[in-house]
Amino acid sequence: MGDFDNATSLQAGPPTRLAVPRPGRPRSDKVHRAILDATRELIVERGFANLHLEHVAARAGVGKTTIYRRWASKEALALELLLALAAPHLVIDDTGNTREELTAAVSNAIRGLTRSAFGPVIRALLSNIADNPALGDPFRATVVQARRVEIAAVIARGIERGDLRRDVNTDVATELLVGPVYFRLMFGGELNDEFATSVVDTLLQGLA
Amino acid sequence: MGDFDNATSLQAGPPTRLAVPRPGRPRSDKVHRAILDATRELIVERGFANLHLEHVAARAGVGKTTIYRRWASKEALALELLLALAAPHLVIDDTGNTREELTAAVSNAIRGLTRSAFGPVIRALLSNIADNPALGDPFRATVVQARRVEIAAVIARGIERGDLRRDVNTDVATELLVGPVYFRLMFGGELNDEFATSVVDTLLQGLA
Amino acid sequence: MGDFDNATSLQAGPPTRLAVPRPGRPRSDKVHRAILDATRELIVERGFANLHLEHVAARAGVGKTTIYRRWASKEALALELLLALAAPHLVIDDTGNTREELTAAVSNAIRGLTRSAFGPVIRALLSNIADNPALGDPFRATVVQARRVEIAAVIARGIERGDLRRDVNTDVATELLVGPVYFRLMFGGELNDEFATSVVDTLLQGLA
Amino acid sequence: MGDFDNATSLQAGPPTRLAVPRPGRPRSDKVHRAILDATRELIVERGFANLHLEHVAARAGVGKTTIYRRWASKEALALELLLALAAPHLVIDDTGNTREELTAAVSNAIRGLTRSAFGPVIRALLSNIADNPALGDPFRATVVQARRVEIAAVIARGIERGDLRRDVNTDVATELLVGPVYFRLMFGGELNDEFATSVVDTLLQGLA
């Protein structure tokens, strides 16, 4: 729960718009949102490689300068969008049932990728996240870290309940739960609840 | 075994260079290799997004036309390179030891990503593989499929030896073994032998 | 002499700064001068084509709005400046010596162009004066007209004194006296007293 | 006559297109002409200050790069155009009649300014010719110099015929003949044959 607030704070956006009235005309929130919306639409429609700020500006009804005034680059703009979209799919509720919670860890990831704009957007940004620290580092420090924390909590509760081995490495557990989802995102395979169940069950009982 | 030949055939290259002598000056293999080499270097140096055929042509000492005569697009060129680079890291030898072979499945993937140009190249192409069927479909049909086949063989041998449960789903097993590697490639974490061991051991004995 | 007052009134400036106390904060004369000064400096430094109101505002320490509130356009601003700078070089004193006065007509023009900011400023505005009635018409109606009037007076005195032919066309005389100066300004050649003498002597005695 | 060739060579254009086939696709003359035509039209329609290479490119049906490949700047492009347009109005034929030839010197200048695209183009470029050596120096070295040479020849013939004083300074004569024309171009007044006659007659007989 507290973690949700944490996640929500990912929505980043214009950092702390509160108080401190700088001189001159203040930046418009409406414009800010119009740009992010146009960006999201265009990434979904055409992919990140074909995202052009000229088109974003046109669709948002905004001058290019207005975009560059707020974000240093296409990547920075995409990052803000990505963080905002990721937030809603990170939290795992404490249900008292370890298998259920582990399944939620996988399902959350699947749902984010298949049922929201987060899917197309991160698909389009995978290379940049992997390649470009300017985009990857903040993403890892927020979204990935939040997911690791959520799953660590699930593991901890599972151990407490006596459902899981005491020596489970939470990082490796995260990778075993979520890694397969991203594997299928890139390398093919259905992303559905059956897959989530299958991953969790295989993982719980082991291959041996 | 047979799969290695299979994998080797991935080297693709100019499809069927044999026979059918067309009239006129034949295409030069030297030029072909120079282009692929320049492409590899530039992807590694600058990433796929900053790969420009104009630069490839300049570095390879080649006219742009010569590149377009052979590949329809930047993606097609990158794909050929990718398939050639992937091949050497797919085979898993039958050692008689199931845990060893499973560890090899993970280590092979790690080695390919960290010790060869395949790493930077696929990192640069992840988004396109996920997004762009023109690149993703052939990649999945060859490299990913080859890897699934190799791991399926390992699983089959493990079951035969009585080391693994009879109901193991080979696809899910592939994803549980290799997914964590790609997770770390994108989302951070060491890619080394200790990690391979950790993944395999957790997976063999299960979380419960 | 009376013409000098006439000329002085060219200084134009904020039209009728007198009386009529409008409500609200009154406009600042200091600001007005700061803008004109900055404009003059920037035209001299970089030419009219590279004169940007943004820079004028910055150098004058003034908001852009403040400039637009006073002048409708860059041209209008430049025009006011031009008229102010032109005024001091128009008057020709009655010395009793016709040749001297004709020489003064040429020398005045030369002095204005070479020894004051009027030179760089009009050089920068020649095309606009020739091309753009918004700038050219007021310039012709004030500065050029004042010069024609001054020279007409010189001619009249010369005729009265018996120094000049009675049928001299004063407009053509103005053009023959001052035209060569502007010809050299644009098309090369020294602008000095020797040239002034040369023009006047050739003109007095004729080519034949 | 020989001077006509001289003048014709002003047409400048792509300098000496002869021989020496550089590698690669050769530049297209058709494109070259299309650009100059579009430039001429746009300068006439809107003036030099409002000449935008983006519009030239659009009207000529040409990429911007193609323009920048040939001319370093808007000014360089305008210069080539200007030199080509100036050439036809420079020659003064030997008619045996000095007054006629002097009148031709003035009339030629008037005709060039009023009956050809040279008028609007030079009007638009006056400031740059006066201000910017990159444009002014070549203009002075070709067009202005050619005009000085033509008029010097007229003067020489006039002296030979006994029509003109032996001590006439040809440069000052040029300025007295053509200066008034440019004065009126900028500062108002009719540009017609009557004016030409008036200038020549006043000049021949002198003011005194």
Place this chain on the structure above:
DNA sequence: TCGTAAACGAGACGGTACGTCCTGTCTTAAC
């Protein structure tokens, strides 16, 4: 051995997008 035809390098070409600069208008808070 010579002609033919495609490959080759070079680079021009019409375009699109870049990121920057400036325009003229606007919106705010301070005076």
Place this chain on the structure above:
DNA sequence: GTTAAGACAGGACGTACCGTCTCGTTTACGA
């Protein structure tokens, strides 16, 4: 209501690449 500050939509800048094209030259083969 004026002021400084600066956001805003828009448009042009000059550059970089795109993918296509047109040159002159090179290279292998088959007649």
